Amino acid sequence: MDATRLRRFLLINPNTNALTTQRLRDVLQPLLPPGLALDVQTARFGAPYIACEASHAVAAHACLDVWTTHRGTPTRPLHGVLIGCFGDxxxxALREVSGCPVTGLAEASFIQAGARGPFAIVTGGERWKPMLQRLANSLGYGAQLRHIETVAPTGAALQADPDMAIRCLSQACQNAAQSGVSSIILGGxxxxxxxRLLQAHCALPLIDSAQAGWEVLHGQLAPPAPTDQDGFYAPWIGLPPAFTQVPTKENP
Structure with missing residues (x-):
């Protein structure tokens, strides 16, 4: 197929860990139907894993940086952007400036889990609990999020040791299942x-946040873009040239 006719989606890994990027690519690439292309990109700067408020804030800047460089052209536009971090x-900001739908692993998982009823989250990194609760509240899912089970290892540590991850996450899922929820999001x-590997160890449906991200974005369940064109609302000073090359929208 002519590359200019492909429906093109952008997946941004907001941390600098190329192994995380590869994992996202490996899991999501088989889900792509013909005629779709997933451009997977890693942040140019920031932390190797996001585990605190500061690294989360820098990751937001890194996402915008990737988007300015890979947002597409009139002949090869983007049809959607997925933030590859369970914390979005x-x-x-990306939804405001992009002329296409934008979602993240957390929001997409909330959309899928919320359709079933109350839900819980299992994820790595103890500092994520208040951050995820705040995000759920801001997206309108605070009441449905009944429990957050964090495990001490970070997502990066779990990724590096699959056997430990299975043991640790299996127990965490069993703990979360006791909170009276309808499903559990495995976030990160x-x-x-x-x-898929842990489902046999848990009686409740487990939602893979990466798979949910793609299904919500491709299935057009993500909130729509505010406008049909890219653009910032203010000029920039001291940022890379790609930022200044994005059009400026009229302020509402």
Whole structure:
């Protein structure tokens, strides 16, 4: 097929860990139907894994940086952007400036899990609990999120040791299942693909956040873009040239 006729989607890994990017690619590439292309990109700067407020804030900037460079052209436009982090850094900013739908692993998982009823989250990194609760509240899912089970290892540590991850996450899922929920989100780019491996150890449906991200974005379940064209609302000083090359929208 002519490359200019492909429906093109952009997946941004907001951390600098190329192994995480590869894991996302490996899990999502087989899900692509003919005629679709998934451009998978890694942040140019930031932390190797996102585990705190500061690394999350820098990751939001890194997402915008990737988008300015890979947002497409009039002949090869983007049809959607997926933030490959279970915390969705830069979600609201990217949605504001992109002329196409944008979602993240967390929002997409909330959409899928919320359709079933109350839900829980299992993820790596203890500092994520208040951050995820705040995100759920801001997206309108605070009441449905009944429990967040964090395990001590970070997502990066779990990704590096699959056997430990299975043991640790299996127990965490069993704990979360006791909270009276209808489903459990296994959250984290580094944990992409683990829901399938852990399902036999849990009586409740497990939602893979990476797979949910793609299904929501491709299935057009993500909130629509505010306008049909890219653009910032303010000029920039001191940022890379790609930022200044993005059109400026009229302020509402």
């Amino acid at each position: 850094p830069g979600l609201f 780019a580094g944990l992409a693909g683990y829901a």
